Amino acid sequence: MSLDEAGLDLLFRTARTPQGWRDAPVSDDTLRQLYDLVRLGPTSGNCSPARFVFLRTQDNRERLRSALSDGNVDKVLSAPVTVIVAHDPLFFDRLGVLNPEPGLRAWFAADVGLAEETAFRNGTLQGGYLILAARALGLDVLPISGFDAYAVEDSFLAGQGWRANFLVSLGYADGPPALPRAPRLTFDEACLLL
């Protein structure tokens, strides 16, 4: 079994990063449905390091302003929800629940470089699952990685000790982007068949 053409269009082919948003809310129930999909995606040893902070209220979204570059302020602050895709650098403390393999926690706790790389790689993968799961639920997504991560951590993540990775604004696009999709690399430019 595979996805039909409409499904491939929804996730990849006709999906575009929106330039603006309809005035339509995203419910907490939708955010819970979204996480319930995202958490099922595979991570290394089921380490599941990603953490998601959903900024829904006007006040909390406004607190992002100073961390954004000028060109992104309007697009991000007008979205009904912006997600801080973060990760827990101490993700290995949850391995007792997530993975029964003995010694795995100690292996990460003893090697901070390995732990950081694992958290960044797998937290980013989970952020990719979030992007496509949101599209699967009919949402449009605007990912942003050009922002002041330290400011976001100070404002929103200090209590948890989580690290900010990137932002994803969620909502319903107010129409197709004016410009056609930017070019992509061809198979022969980006792939080798060995």
Next chain:
Amino acid sequence: MSLDEAGLDLLFRTARTPQGWRDAPVSDDTLRQLYDLVRLGPTSGNCSPARFVFLRTQDNRERLRSALSDGNVDKVLSAPVTVIVAHDPLFFDRLGVLNPEPGLRAWFAADVGLAEETAFRNGTLQGGYLILAARALGLDVLPISGFDAYAVEDSFLAGQGWRANFLVSLGYADGPPALPRAPRLTFDEACLLL
């Protein structure tokens, strides 16, 4: 519009990492279809740093053996295709085609730390798109990040100068895994609603 239940099952809910493979090939045409989906997923400034090396022949797959941990050798080498998800550290040299914004290439070329982080984050996102796009095409996927990346770079990527990020074996599972899916973190453990 959103994906129907069968589509959500295919991508997330019933999808599992296989423990073994059916003796069924994956065609080059399927790999090209796969890349044609993956390349459409969003990256920061359309930087598109991921590069994909598809190991299809028995000889080339066998060259992975010494880079794999003992527990992964059989699972990976018996897959019909294993993809090296890599990235090009000089991805910014392609920005003239990918993104017309002037000065973007120079901005990355002047800051190797920013370039490395951007390549790793966005190359990993594209690897996440590969995992879900493969499932969308009916393939099963086995991602592996515990392997000797330097050995893989020496064996397969030296000519291109690409960096190895993780591996994804592709094929058709020989049946459902014997064990139930490992637990995941609840919404309240991994998410904040602000």
